[in-house]
Amino acid sequence: MTSAATPMAPVPYRVTGRRDETTDTVTLTLEPVERPIPTPLPGQFTMMYAFGVGEVPISVSRIGPHPRDGSTPGPVLEQTVRAVGAVTGAICGTRPGQVVGLRGPFGVGWEVDAARGRDLVLAAGGIGLAPLRPVLLRALSEPDAFGRVALLIGARTPADLLFTSELDEWRARGAQIEVTVDRPSPGWDGRVGLITALVPVADVDPGRAVAFLCGPEVMMRVTAEALTGRGIRDADVRLSLERNMRCGLGWCGHCQLGPLLVCRDGPVVPYTRAAPLMTVREL
Amino acid sequence: MTTMELAGLGPLHDALRDAGYTVIGPTVRDDAIVLTELESIDRLPHGWGVRLAPGGYRLRRRDDEAAFAHAAGPQSWKPFLHRSRVKLWEADRTGDGFEVREEPHPPARLALLGVRPCDLRAIAVQDRVLTGGRHVDPSYAARRSDAFIIAVNCTEPGGTCFCVSMGTGPQAGPGYDLALTELVGDEGVRYVVDAGTQAGSDMMDAIGAGPAASGDVERARAEVAAAAGRMGRTMPPVDLHDLMAGTLDAARWDEVTERCLSCGNCTMVCPTCFCTTVTDTTDLTGDHAERWQVWDSCFDPGFSHLHGGDVRASPRSRYRQWLTHKLGTWHDQFGSSGCVGCGRCIVWCPVGIDLTEEAAALHAEAASTDR
Numbered sequence A: 001m002t003s004a005a006t007p008m009a010p011v012p013y014r015v016t017g018r019r020d021e022t023t024d025t026v027t028l029t030l031e032p033v034e035r036p037i038p039t040p041l042p043g044q045f046t047m048m049y050a051f052g053v054g055e056v057p058i059s060v061s062r063i064g065p066h067p068r069d070g071s072t073p074g075p076v077l078e079q080t081v082r083a084v085g086a087v088t089g090a091i092c093g094t095r096p097g098q099v100v101g102l103r104g105p106f107g108v109g110w111e112v113d114a115a116r117g118r119d120l121v122l123a124a125g126g127i128g129l130a131p132l133r134p135v136l137l138r139a140l141s142e143p144d145a146f147g148r149v150a151l152l153i154g155a156r157t158p159a160d161l162l163f164t165s166e167l168d169e170w171r172a173r174g175a176q177i178e179v180t181v182d183r184p185s186p187g188w189d190g191r192v193g194l195i196t197a198l199v200p201v202a203d204v205d206p207g208r209a210v211a212f213l214c215g216p217e218v219m220m221r222v223t224a225e226a227l228t229g230r231g232i233r234d235a236d237v238r239l240s241l242e243r244n245m246r247c248g249l250g251w252c253g254h255c256q257l258g259p260l261l262v263c264r265d266g267p268v269v270p271y272t273r274a275a276p277l278m279t280v281r282e283l
Numbered sequence B: 001m002t003t004m005e006l007a008g009l010g011p012l013h014d015a016l017r018d019a020g021y022t023v024i025g026p027t028v029r030d031d032a033i034v035l036t037e038l039e040s041i042d043r044l045p046h047g048w049g050v051r052l053a054p055g056g057y058r059l060r061r062r063d064d065e066a067a068f069a070h071a072a073g074p075q076s077w078k079p080f081l082h083r084s085r086v087k088l089w090e091a092d093r094t095g096d097g098f099e100v101r102e103e104p105h106p107p108a109r110l111a112l113l114g115v116r117p118c119d120l121r122a123i124a125v126q127d128r129v130l131t132g133g134r135h136v137d138p139s140y141a142a143r144r145s146d147a148f149i150i151a152v153n154c155t156e157p158g159g160t161c162f163c164v165s166m167g168t169g170p171q172a173g174p175g176y177d178l179a180l181t182e183l184v185g186d187e188g189v190r191y192v193v194d195a196g197t198q199a200g201s202d203m204m205d206a207i208g209a210g211p212a213a214s215g216d217v218e219r220a221r222a223e224v225a226a227a228a229g230r231m232g233r234t235m236p237p238v239d240l241h242d243l244m245a246g247t248l249d250a251a252r253w254d255e256v257t258e259r260c261l262s263c264g265n266c267t268m269v270c271p272t273c274f275c276t277t278v279t280d281t282t283d284l285t286g287d288h289a290e291r292w293q294v295w296d297s298c299f300d301p302g303f304s305h306l307h308g309g310d311v312r313a314s315p316r317s318r319y320r321q322w323l324t325h326k327l328g329t330w331h332d333q334f335g336s337s338g339c340v341g342c343g344r345c346i347v348w349c350p351v352g353i354d355l356t357e358e359a360a361a362l363h364a365e366a367a368s369t370d371r
C-alpha cells in the first residue's frame, strides 16, 4: 500500500523542479507520485517530510497549474523553504527526481474570496513572501475581480530577496511592488529601512483595502499598526502566525498561542484576534 | 432506570472476560494503588486507603474491606486509551522514492473497572480533543470506541480532591456503562449499580443481578452526597477562565517559578494532558524509517521551539502556560475546563505546588489590583 488512508502518513511527491532563491532558500516544484493531497488554498500549509530526517510545516507558495494532459493526478505545487535546521536543510538539499512526503493541506488560509472587489495590500517580511505568493498570483490572474494590488516587501539584504525573477512580470501585470532592505549592498539603489516606510506609498484606497501580512511577529505588529494608522480597518487586516507544530491535526498541543491552536484556528488569523496575544511576552 | 445490587464483583469480572474484554482496574503495587490488567478480581485493593497531600502519597490500611475507597492514584486511565508511545507508520526506500505503511490500530476491548467521576470526565475531555475535531486520532479511537466503563461514585474523597469545585463529582456524570456505589457493612462490601447504557443493563442481566433494596439505594445516595462535603481542596469561586485571561502579568507567576522545577510530572499524571511529539528515526542502512508519537510536556523548553529560539524559554512562562491552559484557554479551544479536580498534579509534584492555592493567590492578586 503506497497511499495513505489517514492524515498521519506522508504522501509521496516528486521534486520536478528546483530553483535557488537565495543562498539559503529554495523553491521546489512538486508533483504527486501517485495520489495527490487535496488541493491547498492560499495560506494553507503542508507538513513536509524529508525521508528519515523529519517533518516541518511549510506553506504552499504556488498552487497549480493542473496539467491539462493529465500527466499528474493533481495540481503542481511549489513550496519555498529556507534552510535553518536539520529538516529544512534536508528538504532544501533534495534534487529533481527525488521524493519528499506531504501531509495536509492544513489550517485556515487567507480569505481571498472575501477580498474580491477590494484593494489588496500584501506585506511580506523575509520568507513570509512565500505564503502570500498564491494570493498575488490569484489576484493577477483575475484582474477584474480585485482592485489595486500593492505588494510591500522587506528583506534583510538585497541578496535575501525572493522570487526576484518574477518581480518584473508581476509589475507588468499590474501589481505595485515596493521593496526595502535592512542593510544595502554595493549597487543597491532601492530603499533602505523598515517595511513600515512602504505603507504610505502603497497606492490603495484605505477605505476599501484588505491587508494580508506575513513575516516576523514584530514586523507584522508594526506594519499592522501603520496600515490601520492609514485608515485600513482593523477587521480588514489578517496575518499568518508561526508556532512549533508536530502534527498539523490539532492533537499535539505544540502550536498553542493562548486560546488558539495555530494549526487549526490559523495560521491566518484576524489582526483583531492576534493583536492582544502578540503583546504578551512568551505566550 | 433500574438500580441493581451485587454482593461482589466476581460475576461481573467473569462476564466481562467472557465477553472478550480485558479488564483494567486498581491493585496495590510498589506501595501505591495502580491500574493494571486484572486477571483475577481478588487483586482489587480491598482494605486499602490512601493519605494524599501536596507532594505526598501514602497507602494506609483501612478497618474495612472497601475496594474503591482510595481516591486518585499516580496513574489515570490515560495510558490505556492515549498511549505514551504509538508507532504511526514505517517507510522503506524504493528505487527513487519511498513507500509508507501505516501502522494498523486494531480495536481493543477494554473494560475500565473503577473509574472515578473526575476521571470519567477526564476521558470525555480527551475524547473531545482527540476525536471531537476535524481529525480523529485513530489509535485513541481504536482503544476508546469499544471501551466498557464501570464508574465508581466517590464516597471517599482524598485530601487533594476538588471535583466539587470543577463540577465533575462525587456523583459520576454521563458516559459510564455501569456506575457502582460501594457500601461497606459488617457483612462485607456490596454494590448498588446504575446502568447508564443498554450495554450496561445487558451486562447486569447476563449476570442475573437483582434489584437493589430501597434502603441501600438511599444509603448510597446519602454517602455520595456526604462525600461532596469532604473535599480536601476548593477552587476560588470565580470564573476561572476569566481569572486566567486577566492574569498573564501577575506577580504570582514569579513566586511560583521560584519553586517549580519544570520537571513536567504534573503533565504526566494529569488525566487530560494530551500533548505529544513525534520522533522520526531510521535504521543503520538509512533505508527504513519510522515515526512514533510519544507523550510530550509543555514544561520541556524545546516544546515551543522555533527557528530563532524557544517561545516559552523561561520556566515562568511554562508554568503560566500550563495553568492558564488547564483552567482557562482549554475552554476556548475545546469548550470545557482542562482540569477535572482529581488532585494528581498536587500529589505528584515533587515540591508540592498546589494549583488550587495558585488559583487562589492569582484571584487575591487580581482582586487587590482591581481596587
Ligand SMILES: Cc1cc2nc3c(=O)[nH]c(=O)nc-3n(C[C@H](O)[C@H](O)[C@H](O)COP(=O)(O)OP(=O)(O)OC[C@H]3O[C@@H](n4cnc5c(N)ncnc54)[C@H](O)[C@@H]3O)c2cc1C
Pocket (backbone or CB within 6 Å): A045, A056, A057, A058, A059, A060, A080, A081, A082, A083, A084, A085, A086, A087, A088, A089, A127, A130, A131, A241, A242, A243, A244, A245, A267, B301, B302, B303, B305, B306, B307, B308
Ligand atoms: C504554518 C507555518 C508555515 C511555515 N511556512 C514556511 C515556509 O513556507 N517556508 C519556510 O522556510 N519555513 C516555513 N515555516 C517555518 C518552518 O516550519 C521552520 O523553519 C522549520 O520547522 C524549522 O525546522 P528545522 O528542522 O529545519 O529546524 P530546527 O530549528 O532544527 O527545528 C527542527 C524541528 O525540531 C523540533 N525541535 C528542535 N529542537 C527541539 C527541542 N529542543 N525539543 C523539541 N523539539 C525540537 C522543532 O519542532 C522543529 O520544528 C513555517 C512554519 C509554520 C508554523
Ligand code: SF4
Pocket (backbone or CB within 6 Å): B266, B269, B270, B271, B272, B273, B326, B338, B339, B340, B341, B342, B343, B344, B345, B346, B355
Ligand atoms: S490539572 Fe491537576 S487536578 Fe486538574 S485534572 Fe490535571 S492532574 Fe487533576
Ligand code: SF4
Pocket (backbone or CB within 6 Å): B259, B260, B261, B262, B263, B264, B265, B266, B267, B299, B345, B348, B349, B350, B351, B352, B353
Ligand atoms: S508544578 Fe510541580 S510537577 Fe509541575 S513542573 Fe513544576 S515542579 Fe514539576
